[in-house]
Amino acid sequence: MLTRERIVETAVELLDSSGDGALTVRALTTRLGTGPGAIYWHIGNMDELLVAAADAVITAALTTPRDEAATTEPNEAATTHPDRAATTQPDRAAATPQDEIRAIALGLFDAVAEHPWLAAQLALQITRNPWGPVTLRIFESIGRPVSTLGVPEADWFTTTSTLVHYLLGATAQTSQSDETATRTEAGRAEFLATASKAWRDLDPDEYPFMRAIADQMREHDDREQFLTGINLVLTGITTLHQPPIDP
Amino acid sequence: MLTRERIVETAVELLDSSGDGALTVRALTTRLGTGPGAIYWHIGNMDELLVAAADAVITAALTTPRDEAATTEPNEAATTHPDRAATTQPDRAAATPQDEIRAIALGLFDAVAEHPWLAAQLALQITRNPWGPVTLRIFESIGRPVSTLGVPEADWFTTTSTLVHYLLGATAQTSQSDETATRTEAGRAEFLATASKAWRDLDPDEYPFMRAIADQMREHDDREQFLTGINLVLTGITTLHQPPIDP
DNA sequence: GCATGGCTTGGAGCGACGTTCCAGTATGGA
């Protein structure tokens, strides 16, 4: 029996294994041993399928407890800390709101790193339908800890927007689409060296700044830089909204 | 005579007038009164044409002096402040680096608002080719004032990245793709009211935060919120990098 | 003046895509 879930699942598999352009109706039909009519009975649209695929992966990334280690058996991790396990998101509690935000952001960052097609999809869906299910979910996840951050309620929307926008921009650029090259450690090092050299060879009149930071480009780590950016925004938030008078 | 510039120019016209999906090779051929072979003689690829179109618009947005008023005759504005006029970008000088960054960011924001197709293109190109000409130009423009901000040179890359990533994420989401509806003032108000109501009707268990900020959604202004976000990041930067010891 | 050879053009056509249409099958209730 063909179900919407099975189609979405297969779509994600296709995207994961063969990249952006691999998700075609024809590829789905062969993989599922069926015809286009069957697929369009369950799914109205190719775009709708892409939204569903992205939503599935994002939802998984947002609800999975961020344990940094347990990737195969999340239940096992849950038994490690059996108290506190009643909440929706088992671990992660007992941390500062800042820690929560960092954890969620890193979860999304890693999800995009694991599913390179997700970067383009996120970007596209956010421009085409700014408040689709994907944006909504991310906003809610980031907004919840923001509301416990001490920010006045009137600024919740703007503050969360800033965080989410940074997060989306950063994941968009940092998703190595050049898969094969950047998959390995050596390939990534080579990529960085090449880019760094390209910047150094730019026109000094037109690109003085890029030339100045070419070295930093070669030595930087995407994930670390992402976290630094999050911390920068968090610092801005706490600086603006809670003056140094400590209770 | 057909030239690459003429093709790019026509491509921008097509995109501006008829939106995202209007730029096809066939549309170009009819508009230019030629055939596909002629076009592919000057342009290697459809993607390459899209990059060129985006680059053209972005470059224009980054080099135009941001005078908020003078759109037709930039030279006139230059005479207003005749000193300092020797730099590449006539006015804008004599301001703080923060002002410069705000001006550049708003310039990009307005460019995306004026060319709605640009949002999706920026997002796509940045994920597909993170250091293409468009990203490079934006990075250089933002990075230059950042380097005069008092941030230690070792942090220039990360700091500029944070600003650019926020900027890209914000413009991506804030580009009303739903053109006709949001073009007019009334249409936009209706759009906001509808979205706000949709948030209020969400499941209280799953989306408590979105429900809490539904009102702020209805009353917010995109451009203003964008600026607030920029200021938030700028505050984070100055807070982290120059301790309150004032010279 | 004229032939030559390299740019440049535009039309025909190829393969692949998303999508629709529809004849057919299965299944569960009357």
Added chain:
DNA sequence: TCCATACTGGAACGTCGCTCCAAGCCATGC
């Protein structure tokens, strides 16, 4: 047993990016 409804998969349509190629253009050398 019959039938309505849910579902399937193959054929086909229109459009897309792109390639191929015969013809045109035009400056140069003879």
